[in-house]
Amino acid sequence: MMSKRVLQILLALSAAFALNAVVAEQQVQLLHEVPEQPAAPDFSIEDVDGVVHTLSAYRGKVVILNFWATWCPPCREEMPSMERAWQKLRHEDIVMLAINVGEDEDSVFEFTASYPVEFPLLLDRESAVIRSWPVRGLPTTFVIDPQGKIVYRAIGGRDWSAPEVLQKIRALRAR
Numbered sequence: 085m086m087s088k089r090v091l092q093i094l095l096a097l098s099a100a101f102a103l104n105a106v107v108a109e110q111q112v113q114l115l116h117e118v119p120e121q122p123a124a125p126d127f128s129i130e131d132v133d134g135v136v137h138t139l140s141a142y143r144g145k146v147v148i149l150n151f152w153a154t155w156c157p158p159c160r161e162e163m164p165s166m167e168r169a170w171q172k173l174r175h176e177d178i179v180m181l182a183i184n185v186g187e188d189e190d191s192v193f194e195f196t197a198s199y200p201v202e203f204p205l206l207l208d209r210e211s212a213v214i215r216s217w218p219v220r221g222l223p224t225t226f227v228i229d230p231q232g233k234i235v236y237r238a239i240g241g242r243d244w245s246a247p248e249v250l251q252k253i254r255a256l257r258a259r
Contacts, residue, residue, distance in 0.1 A: 115236035115252050124149070125216040125227045129183070131204045132192050140232070143177050146256045147228040148244070150182040151208075151219050154195040158241035163199045168245035169253075170203045176226040177257060180204075183220065186211045194238060229256045 124147075128138040139147065150166065152159035163182075170180045180203040184192050191207055207215055217226070220239055227236035235256060242249060 094219055097240040115238050117227055118234045118237050121235055123234050124234050127213045129206050129208060129213055131206050132189055143232050144230050146178045148180045150223055150225040151185055151214055152223045153185050154187055154191050156222045162223060162241035165244045167201045178183055183208050183213060187215050227253055229259045
C-alpha cells in the first residue's frame with residue numbers, strides 16, 4: 085500500500101505535469117518573430133517525385149518551410165494540421181514545403197501512407213540543407229516573407245490550421 089506522503093508527491097507531480105501541458109498547449113500556437121529577419125538561405129533539393137525545388141524560385145510568395153523526420157513524434161502529430169493549412173492556403177500565393185532530414189524516399193513514402201499530404205516533401209538525404217538553417221530540433225518551421233526574409237520560427241509542433249496562425253501567415257502577403 086502507498087504511503088500518504090508518496091501519494092501526495094504523485095498528486096503534486098501530476099498537477100505539475102497537467103499545468104505544464106496546459107501552458108505548452110497555449111504556447112504551441114505561437115509563431116516567434118525572428119530578430120533582424122535575416123535572408124533565408126537558398127537551397128536546391130529534390131522532392132519525393134524527383135522534382136528539384138529551389139527556395140529562391142518562390143521569391144514573391146510567402147513560404148512555410150518545415151524541417152521534419154518520420155521518426156519524430158511531434159513531426160508526425162503536426163503533419164495533418166499542415167495538410168489542413170495547405171488546403172486553406174494553396175490558392176493564396178503561399179507555398180508550403182516540408183524538408184525531411186536524413187531519410188530516403190522509402191521512409192517518406194511509408195510515412196505518407198498513414199499521413200497523406202499534397203504539398204511537396206523534399207529530401208535532405210545528407211542533411212546538407214539543415215546545416216545552413218538555425219534549426220534547434222525537429223520539427224522546426226520557418227515562415228519566409230515574399231522578399232525572402234525569415235519572419236517567424238516555430239520550434240516544436242503547432243496546429244498550423246489554427247485561425248491565429250493562418251492570420252499571421254496571410255498578413256505577410258502584403259509585405
